Amino acid sequence: xxxxxxxxxxxxxxxxxxxxxxxxxxxxxxxxxxxxxxxxxxxxxxxxxxxxxxxxxxxxxxxxxxxxxxxxxxxxxxxxxxxxxxxxxxxxxxxxxxxxxxxxxxxxxxxxxxxxxxxxxxxxxxxxxxxxxxxxxxxxxxxxxxxxxxxxxxxxxxxxxxxxxxxxxxxxxxxxxxxxxxxxxxxxxxxxxxxxxxxxxxxxxxxxxxxxxxxxxxxxxxxxxxxxxxxxxxxxxxxxxxxxxxxxxxxxxxxxxxxxxxxxxxxxxxxxxxxxxxxxxxxxxxxxxxxxxxxxxxxxxxxxxxxxxxxxxxxxxxxxxxxxxxxxxxxxxxxxxxxxxxxxxxxxxxxxxxxxxxxxxxxxxxxxxxxxxxxxxxxxxxxxxxxxxxxxxxxxxxxxxxxxxxxxxxxxxxxxxxxxxxxxxxxxxxxxxxxxxxxxxxxxxxxxxxxxxxxxxxxxxxxxxxxxxxxxxxxxxxx
Ligand code: SAH
Ligand code: SF4
Ligand code: F3S
Numbered sequence: 001x002x003x004x005x006x007x008x009x010x011x012x013x014x015x016x017x018x019x020x021x022x023x024x025x026x027x028x029x030x031x032x033x034x035x036x037x038x039x040x041x042x043x044x045x046x047x048x049x050x051x052x053x054x055x056x057x058x059x060x061x062x063x064x065x066x067x068x069x070x071x072x073x074x075x076x077x078x079x080x081x082x083x084x085x086x087x088x089x090x091x092x093x094x095x096x097x098x099x100x101x102x103x104x105x106x107x108x109x110x111x112x113x114x115x116x117x118x119x120x121x122x123x124x125x126x127x128x129x130x131x132x133x134x135x136x137x138x139x140x141x142x143x144x145x146x147x148x149x150x151x152x153x154x155x156x157x158x159x160x161x162x163x164x165x166x167x168x169x170x171x172x173x174x175x176x177x178x179x180x181x182x183x184x185x186x187x188x189x190x191x192x193x194x195x196x197x198x199x200x201x202x203x204x205x206x207x208x209x210x211x212x213x214x215x216x217x218x219x220x221x222x223x224x225x226x227x228x229x230x231x232x233x234x235x236x237x238x239x240x241x242x243x244x245x246x247x248x249x250x251x252x253x254x255x256x257x258x259x260x261x262x263x264x265x266x267x268x269x270x271x272x273x274x275x276x277x278x279x280x281x282x283x284x285x286x287x288x289x290x291x292x293x294x295x296x297x298x299x300x301x302x303x304x305x306x307x308x309x310x311x312x313x314x315x316x317x318x319x320x321x322x323x324x325x326x327x328x329x330x331x332x333x334x335x336x337x338x339x340x341x342x343x344x345x346x347x348x349x350x351x352x353x354x355x356x357x358x359x360x361x362x363x364x365x366x367x368x369x370x371x372x373x374x375x376x377x378x379x380x381x382x383x384x385x386x387x388x389x390x391x392x393x394x395x396x397x398x399x400x401x402x403x404x405x406x407x408x409x410x411x412x413x414x415x416x417x418x419x420x421x422x423x424x425x426x427x428x429x430x431x432x433x434x435x436x437x438x439x440x441x442x443x444x445x446x447x448x449x450x451x452x453x454x455x456x457x458x459x460x461x462x463x464x465x466x467x468x469x470x471x472x473x474x475x476x477x478x479x
Contacts, residue, residue: 050086338443
């Protein structure tokens, strides 16, 4: 779907990323004109909904907007507002419509105000139709495959007076080397792959993010080397299913091999990754994690459900027994591993027996943390038309039982580490008490302790003095 296809500048290079740098310059000139008229700088804000993929995409958008000359501010003060949307569950969509309603009045008052929508929701035709009809004041709509084009699209909008819509159904294009802004100075997310090929029957991600595409190892390594030179000590490798990384490259590389290459980067201290699909977790990866000095001993291994029958309906391609055997293997090889998961309650046809199988997995695995979701029907996915959708009251009651069990177990596990000394990456000043700083353990839990904020970005040893359920109070330990 393309609202405007006119060539907006004959001189624009065809090659990327040069073409986008050209449009960044063009936008910059326009912005300068507007600033002179207004007598002040123009401001922008990107609000991110959804997962870490979206968070990373937003950093890329911010990088481009800053290059153009926008000053990034809070949403209330912004002339250019961008919502990077998520559609994994219905309430993610509702949030966006709610906020859009409020923006209409604001926009009427500020003639310089621009509004863009991008991200996963925009990959759905029904959403774009609805916005086109009912939210005419939106300036720019683009999707997940062409965020690198934000400068070009913005320039189109500047040159015309119509809503610009550019959505691609899919892409095999990966554009490297565009500006990007980071939220933290010492840690960063790095995409290793885009898209997903798994088509779990409840999930909309493959439809809105397209087919799996892996980045070349050399591009990933180069990006991380640059980040490290810039002060980053921890990276999070991102992909919907990192365990299938590299299979479709011209010269196939496994995720475990990629990790080994990344490990060699001097100055990099910690490596994290997500998400691991249980069906693709290899012995090679377990082996690499076991011997690594840098890979955090944390594995996010979404189970979704415990019943083999439901797992089949979900197209997860493992059984309850496969999953439990995998967990046993991981725990045996890496005894101090911290396991986390995603669990869904209320998938169509879920019976009390099915749910008890989920509870059984939770009790057997003993997760350090679990993200729990109530099944949400996504139009266009196979599960949306399955019979026996589970009544809301039944789902809510099961969801509560599951939460109680998970919390009980994770509190017990957190308690077990009380008194130990662990390595912590200092991330921030404490938001409640300025005497304290906050850091993250290898297993992703937080610890608050007395210290100077000059330690932010450094790895320090901390004694976990008191467990507070899901976090610790600690004190700096002598080396
Ligand atoms: N690629 C990851 C998950 C990405 S989506 C994986 O395969 O594990 C993050 C989580 O959202 C999923 O693990 C799932 O638990 C949840 N989720 C996805 N679709 C959902 C839906 N329709 N309703 C409720 N939760 C959903
Ligand atoms: Fe969705 Fe499944 Fe792909 Fe994860 S692996 S993004 S749950 S389809
Ligand atoms: Fe949402 Fe898109 Fe992520 S649908 S969960 S933002 S991939």
